[in-house]
Amino acid sequence: MHFPDKGVAKRSEGRRHRAVLKELFDVAVAAADPMRVVPSVLPPRPKGRVVVIGAGKASARMGEAVEAVWGACEGLILTRDGYTRELEGIEVVCASHPVPDRRGRAGTRRLLQLLDTCEEDDFVLALISGGGSALLTCPAGDITLEEEQELTRSLLASGAPISQMNTLRKHLSRAKGGRLAAAAWPARMLSLIISDVPGDDPAMVASGPTVADETSPEDARKIAAHWSIGLTASMHAVLASPAGTWPWAVPELSRVENVMIAAPAMSLDAARQHAARLGIRVRVLGDAIEGEARDVAADHAKTALEELAVLAPGETSLLLSGGECTVSRRGRGTGGPNAEFCLALACALEGAKGISAIACDTDGVDGAAEVAGAIIDETTPARARTLGVSMHAALDQNDSHSFFAALGDQVISGPTLTNVNDFRAILVSR
Structure with missing residues (x-):
């Protein structure tokens, strides 16, 4: 896997993964400008x-x-x-x-x-x-x-x-x-x-x-x-x-x-091509995925863990998907489909090593909040515990935006001036 030389290579692997995921989101948005x-x-x-x-x-x-x-x-x-x-x-x-x-x-x-x-x-x-x-x-x-x-x-x-x-x-x-x-x-x-x-x-x-x-x-x-x-x-x-x-x-x-x-497929393809140029193997899981955000996250977590199990040391894989998840309100928190997807994904992965993910709405607004979405990695559960924040309690209350605000892991893009629905990327590295 190759990362561009702009100081990124000097950071930890987790920081490098986060930088690549945010870069992929930017590429997807730009493709629909x-x-x-x-x-x-x-x-x-x-x-x-x-x-x-x-x-x-x-x-x-x-x-x-x-x-x-x-x-x-x-x-x-x-x-x-x-x-x-x-x-x-x-x-x-x-x-x-x-x-x-x-x-x-x-x-x-x-x-x-x-x-x-x-x-x-x-x-x-x-x-x-x-x-x-x-x-x-x-x-x-x-x-x-x-x-x-x-x-x-x-x-x-x-x-x-x-x-x-x-x-x-x-x-x-x-x-x-x-x-x-x-x-x-x-x-x-x-x-x-x-x-x-x-x-x-x-x-x-x-x-x-x-x-x-x-x-x-x-x-x-x-x-x-x-x-x-x-x-x-x-x-x-x-x-x-x-x-x-x-x-x-x-x-x-x-x-x-x-x-x-x-359309969403165009943005996913732009992200796929960008990842391929970085030397990352890509699987597109679909551009029209629907369903409850937490259920889609559970399915994606299973796929990511299966992907991790077959990777050789030093290999990296990217799972891309689009569509539109929904959230049935159960609690009184503040959230959106993309942030809830990330929160449910973090709960399902339980800090699995080598897996990072981003989920954002390409219009820059996830639900009713002025936040595009969120990003997670293997450190998310531990950092939440250190802060005294419960992932599962936040999920029960549909309070994903508050959870990621506490961790500093919200993705805030501002108005993107386009809209081709949700963008999800899971980076899996051994």
């Missing part, structure tokens, strides 16, 4: 009126990339607080994530009003990325913002996979499930999408605001029942009305082209 991926897929600027819209954590950065190629554009983009960019012509509006707020509702209404001005000869460029489900806030029927906020909190605490969360949200919205694109009819639309969902289904990214939806209100009801999500009377009314159903083969979506321009 909109400034890198948007220009390569952007067509020449169409003649006539061009309107740029967007929603998601990466959308303002995507708009920045568009204006770098096309120049100043008319338009409006919704993004998360802290993810804004100063654009020349496109207006950027910030709103709350993951729980929607009044700014998101006002911004979504303005987006729909802007699209309503589009005519047949106009061209609309939509910039869609993860986080758009919370930012596009326009409840259907008589559903109030407060009801949508409570629904979101319940979904986040339920442990439901993102595909099911977004299926339910689509049927209760005036902007999701293709409805945003339909508002631009009869203009032509090109939608550029950065995926943060396992399987990269464009209909699930940001709840598919520009993609035809093939799910039904009955699917939404079943999801709510399965995850014990309470629906209000106004929500039931929407699901029972035409507003809750959006046929997938409607004329209003016939002039929309959806293009996936970045």
Whole structure:
């Protein structure tokens, strides 16, 4: 295994491993930078009126990339607080994530009003990325913002996979499930999408605001029942009305082209190539792994220990995976799927020699905290004991962020301006 010469080689093996893991995360994030991926897929600027819209954590950065190629554009983009960019012509509006707020509702209404001005000869460029489900806030029927906020909190605490969360949200919205694109009819639309969902289904990214939806209100009801999500009377009314159903083969979506321009697999491949250049053997466990963070961690711990058992002295192996883990809230702590994965992994490994790991969300935000994730190594249990902090108690309370803050092992990247979901890397060395 070769480490670059920048003082890293002089550190202990544990410190070297940590440096490499953080480097791999940076490489994965850089591979999904909109400034890198948007220009390569952007067509020449169409003649006539061009309107740029967007929603998601990466959308303002995507708009920045568009204006770098096309120049100043008319338009409006919704993004998360802290993810804004100063654009020349496109207006950027910030709103709350993951729980929607009044700014998101006002911004979504303005987006729909802007699209309503589009005519047949106009061209609309939509910039869609993860986080758009919370930012596009326009409840259907008589559903109030407060009801949508409570629904979101319940979904986040339920442990439901993102595909099911977004299926339910689509049927209760005036902007999701293709409805945003339909508002631009009869203009032509090109939608550029950065995926943060396992399987990269464009209909699930940001709840598919520009993609035809093939799910039904009955699917939404079943999801709510399965995850014990309470629906209000106004929500039931929407699901029972035409507003809750959006046929997938409607004329209003016939002039929309959806293009996936970045996805988790691309970032994992960039990390794989980087590790290979360092002389590390790599196994990719999958880019669409879902499930409870602690359960996925237990599976990964078993794989890491099996990998350690077959390594020859001096050999190093890297296990990479992506996707989106979930957390069913059991306690009252502060945490997120990536930090909980690391905490559960540390519990399962019990200080196994030669194993280090990192798990971070590529958007820089793990759960509701301004922390990307965490990092562990064989010293984690011993250092926790020295500090009087219990790994297992923290896991029981879903208090992973507090645990890693105490150890100084949080990974804080700040806003990355992109979002291709979770990045997990386990370095195994004998």
